[in-house]
Amino acid sequence: MPAPPRPIRRDPEALFKAAREGDRTALARMLSVIERGGEDARTVGRLAFVESGGGYAVGLTGAPGAGKSTLTDRLIATIRQGGGEVGVLAVDPSSPYSGGAILGDRVRMQDHALDAGVFIRSMASRGHLGGLSLATREAIRALEAVGLPLVLVETVGVGQVEVEIAGAADTTVVVVNPGWGDAVQANKAGLLEIADVFVINKADRDGVRETEQDLRRMLEMSAPSAWTPPIVSCVAATGSNVEEVWAAIESHRAAQEGDGSLVQRRERRLEEELREIVLRRLEVQAWARLKDDRYQELLADLLERRVDPYTAAAALTEGD
């Protein structure tokens, strides 16, 4: 008789334990649990939180087509050459697909899938956008908790959510191309705010110097701070100068570890996360309460234009 099949679903504690012992299938399932949310996600999150904090997370963001996946792929190779293990989260807030599926131009990364020192997972939007931002933070902690010393977080676009996700890392790399123009123009301020390292990828094209000058001008106009983001040119497709990109990331890490700002940055981020979760809970509680008669009355008044939305909102929240 064949052996009985392994149980497909394990309780979150068992999943966490197995993942900690090196079971990568358990780790993948744990990330699915986190992505889905709910009670099991809370349990896994609690267990991972206590064991996290020992790793280092690098975020990569930039316009679609900037070559983030190729650069991520090269950085994985650089890290592996140094002997370190690495976890990679490929986050796509606009995609409903996730889990095992590595999408489109990420196929390249699958070369590393046979390497036991590399764990790659894509995460996509399940429901609310902000939820993905919170889920990514938990996923980073899960990877840290199972002992991965480095986590690369690649996001797909340069929208607000992508910027939030990338900005949740310890070092944030903003990838641009020579002649970065229209596509990024609309979000330059947001990118400048989160960038610790600028990478001009596809630097074999025309316009590298102009792009570098453009970035420098932007940096000069911004508020002075202890760290000035270096601007590194590379050609990820050929691997040219990718080691300098990694060196810039390591310099930023060393600077932050040296002056204590890493601890401050993590504490600030954790407080922000707490506040966001508090807000989400309040939201859920508020919507539950808004089903009541008082809400229905005010809504009817609003739709008849007897009351404006701000006055109605004030009436609904005045008891708080």
Next chain:
Amino acid sequence: MPAPPRPIRRDPEALFKAAREGDRTALARMLSVIERGGEDARTVGRLAFVESGGGYAVGLTGAPGAGKSTLTDRLIATIRQGGGEVGVLAVDPSSPYSGGAILGDRVRMQDHALDAGVFIRSMASRGHLGGLSLATREAIRALEAVGLPLVLVETVGVGQVEVEIAGAADTTVVVVNPGWGDAVQANKAGLLEIADVFVINKADRDGVRETEQDLRRMLEMSAPSAWTPPIVSCVAATGSNVEEVWAAIESHRAAQEGDGSLVQRRERRLEEELREIVLRRLEVQAWARLKDDRYQELLADLLERRVDPYTAAAALTEGD
């Protein structure tokens, strides 16, 4: 002796009254008041709300460089040829500039600035992004309240905020170009959700047919609904086929007015606005409360990793 100078600052009631009587400077100031927020904005908003609802708002969105400003400019001309007056809001969530300044490629629109039947105003981010989305709704109502029967709302990019702002209109036009690829890829789902009319601008370039097929495929895959967004090609730069774009907008308007879905859409939007304002008020109230000792204790526990953020958030909100 010269006459005493006119008072520069008028109270919100006087501003609203003057704007209603056709004073465009007063209208511009009223929009500044709305943009700034605060008590005066509430007063103006209350007055405008009661008088609003008689106009029609058309939102235009699409990737930077898609030609939205040029198309908007042409649509203004088309509307003016029909004899109607029109208000235009050019919304840029990423820019700190606003007010009278018409930015960059919007200079062209200034040709219409001498036309008393056209009122153009740019709005930009003052503080929180979501705030601009709410402020835009109030600005649309202000333009309606002073008697402008049509309002065009042009947003700058295709990020989440831009999509929200454009989606607050009665008809939303999504502008793409032949070969719309990477730049929009990341946000196709979001655009599909809000589009009532697709415009392929710069249709004198290669790839119009492929882009149309691509859009059709997307539309076929999406949930069936009463209205199927038409796909109209044009060359805004020359004015070619822009009248067909306007005709498509008017068809959508007629369809919505005919089957009663416009009323439903506006009611749903108003309820969403109410909920968003309620949430913002709860947020402000929550942060005020979070200064207390209990919060500081839990925050210290969190930073020492004695408690995870979700458990801490539950403890902070359990009394609600």
